[in-house]
Amino acid sequence: EDQVTQSPEALRLQEGESSSLNCSYTVSGLRGLFWYRQDPGKGPEFLFTLYSAGEEKEKERLKATLTKKESFLHITAPKPEDSATYLCAVQAQVDNAGNMLTFGGGTRLMVKP
Amino acid sequence: DGGITQSPKYLFRKEGQNVTLSCEQNLNHDAMYWYRQDPGQGLRLIYYSQIVNDFQKGDIAEGYSVSREKKESFPLTVTSAQKNPTAFYLCASRAAGRGINEQFFGPGTRLTVL
Numbered sequence: 266e267d268q269v270t271q272s273p274e275a276l277r278l279q280e281g282e283s284s285s286l287n288c289s290y291t292v293s294g295l296r297g298l299f300w301y302r303q304d305p306g307k308g309p310e311f312l313f314t315l316y317s318a319g320e321e322k323e324k325e326r327l328k329a330t331l332t333k334k335e336s337f338l339h340i341t342a343p344k345p346e347d348s349a350t351y352l353c354a355v356q357a358q359v360d361n362a363g364n365m366l367t368f369g370g371g372t373r374l375m376v377k378p
Numbered sequence: 379d380g381g382i383t384q385s386p387k388y389l390f391r392k393e394g395q396n397v398t399l400s401c402e403q404n405l406n407h408d409a410m411y412w413y414r415q416d417p418g419q420g421l422r423l424i425y426y427s428q429i430v431n432d433f434q435k436g437d438i439a440e441g442y443s444v445s446r447e448k449k450e451s452f453p454l455t456v457t458s459a460q461k462n463p464t465a466f467y468l469c470a471s472r473a474a475g476r477g478i479n480e481q482f483f484g485p486g487t488r489l490t491v492l
Contacts, residue, residue: 269420274418296479297479299479299480299481301483306486306488307485307486308382308384308468308470308483308484308485308486309421309468309483310483311480311481311482311483314479314480352420352421354420354421356479362428363409363426363428363434364409364472364479364481365411365423365426365436366421366423366481367420368420368421368422369420370418370419370420371420
């Protein structure tokens, strides 16, 4: 069974204080790993897809990295508007004709000015 | 503007009633998905459809039903058989094609059972 665990569950940062969010996964052959941002009461917003170990993607203050067992979302010099819940999801290669995703529980990030 | 719309934004249901949540997309995506989100938990898949007139159960399909009569529309009915329907419901869609795996989400419907 595919599993995704995100840590920490919640993270409080001061504005400008860089940090990383972790996504550990077990999957029967990784097709892709996805990061989403979700604001309260809204649908998730797609951020990145990573396909293979060693891959990195960047967008503004966010950088996502991938190893064979986990992914990190690095946030450099965060601003209050980066406050949100960040979701990680994996897509298995095996028996997944529907391209289904398995989600982690999310990390709630709060950035104080 | 292309996107996914869900309606209503808020829905209140009395116990014993069936309710239908709407999901429409104008992205020309082939695949559509319904998820349920509970506080502190990840998204769980209810149903998905890869083509018109075909759909499959996800991990938590009991008490729910869907239809896919048009490519643009994938409504979800929450039946009275669903024991704990209060949750945030999210619809997503995905384009077909090799290497296109990202799902894009609508704004969600919050269902509350009174």
